[in-house]
Amino acid sequence: MSDRTEISELGEFELIHQLTKDVKTTQPSTVQGIGDDAAVIDRGDHYELVSTDLLVEGVHFDMSYTPLKHLGYKAISVNLSDIFAMNGTPTHVTVSLAISSRFPYEAVNELYDGIKAACERFGVDLVGGDTTSSITGMMISVTAIGRVAKEKLALRSGAKENDLICVSGDLGGAYIGLQILEREKMVWKDNPEIQPDLEGFDYVIERFLKPEARADVIEELGKLGITPTSMIDISDGLGSELLHIARQSQCGVRVYEEKIPLDASTITQCQEFKMEPSVCALSGGEDYELLFTIPQSDFEAASKSEFFSIIGHITDAASGSAIVYPQGEEIQIKAQGWKSI
Numbered sequence: 001m002s003d004r005t006e007i008s009e010l011g012e013f014e015l016i017h018q019l020t021k022d023v024k025t026t027q028p029s030t031v032q033g034i035g036d037d038a039a040v041i042d043r044g045d046h047y048e049l050v051s052t053d054l055l056v057e058g059v060h061f062d063m064s065y066t067p068l069k070h071l072g073y074k075a076i077s078v079n080l081s082d083i084f085a086m087n088g089t090p091t092h093v094t095v096s097l098a099i100s101s102r103f104p105y106e107a108v109n110e111l112y113d114g115i116k117a118a119c120e121r122f123g124v125d126l127v128g129g130d131t132t133s134s135i136t137g138m139m140i141s142v143t144a145i146g147r148v149a150k151e152k153l154a155l156r157s158g159a160k161e162n163d164l165i166c167v168s169g170d171l172g173g174a175y176i177g178l179q180i181l182e183r184e185k186m187v188w189k190d191n192p193e194i195q196p197d198l199e200g201f202d203y204v205i206e207r208f209l210k211p212e213a214r215a216d217v218i219e220e221l222g223k224l225g226i227t228p229t230s231m232i233d234i235s236d237g238l239g240s241e242l243l244h245i246a247r248q249s250q251c252g253v254r255v256y257e258e259k260i261p262l263d264a265s266t267i268t269q270c271q272e273f274k275m276e277p278s279v280c281a282l283s284g285g286e287d288y289e290l291l292f293t294i295p296q297s298d299f300e301a302a303s304k305s306e307f308f309s310i311i312g313h314i315t316d317a318a319s320g321s322a323i324v325y326p327q328g329e330e331i332q333i334k335a336q337g338w339k340s341i
């Protein structure tokens with residue numbers, strides 16, 4: 001009798017490790033295979049970047065509060081975020097869709113309006129895909145292709161001791177936006193007469209429903225003449241992404257809790273939910289900001305930028321990975337991953 005291991009026992013990262021640990025690459029053009037935000041393929045004068053993502057109804061999105069146009073936009077934006085996370089520029093996407101008979105043509109058309117709006121916004125061409133039926137729900141898979149000059153490539157594995165840790169924009173908003181949508185969904189379920197009260201929550205709700213991949217941050221880094229030593233985008237939460245950098249660069253991290261960038265409305269709404277804003281930033285996820293490391297020699301150029309904040313530094317591997325609180329207390333960062341499967 002064969003053993004049965006529940007996938008939920010393994011968790012996302014262990015599952016990927018188990019499935020792919022004996023995958024070998026044989027093509028000389030494969031520079032980076034599984035294990036970064038995108039695959040890196042040597043195309044002679046530049047590197048090609050390829051990334052793919054799957055969004056599943058009920059797991060990644062809830063139709064009761066996700067407008068289809070936003071969903072289409074988000075599906076593209078979060079994929080392009082993985083190309084930016086290599087310090088690259090996206091050029092093409094393919095979109096594959098599984099839809100149940102629950103969705104009429106008009107709904108799918110609306111989804112495509114969002115897909116096309118994102119392609120236009122980021123200047124990428126939609127060049128293919130597949131459409132099929134599904135027994136239940138909707139699934140969207142996007143593959144993004146991009147390019148990067150060889151000397152500009154930023155992997156997760158390049159951070160060096162004493163490098164500065166930077167993060168773009170602000171964090172935790174998407175998570176608290178999701179909490180508000182979930183709360184209103186509960187109210188609405190109990191009493192369909194009551195209209196959702198979303199006034200004043202625009203910023204955090206938009207952070208969740210319609211994240212913007214940070215093309216502008218990559219452009220800013222180029223202007224400042226900064227090439228990150230490592231980079232990753234924030235899909236699972238700051239804590240989890242810091243651990244990816246630490247593990248793949250074989251180093252430790254120290255991030256100062258008070259330096260984690262938070263929007264004023266995120267702080268206010270966290271208070272309402274009795275949550276620590278920095279916990280939302282560390283464990284929440286879906287912010288799609290960029291987390292990267294830069295050499296100390298770039299400190300001056302970096303400190304002038306309004307696009308990102310310096311939140312900590314890289315240490316040796318033996319020091320581990322921790323958040324430093326204002327009184328000096330250090331809390332070890334724990335691995336996150338899927339909240340459910």
Ligand SMILES: [Mg+2]
Nearest residue numbers: 037082233235
């Ligand atoms: Mg990523």
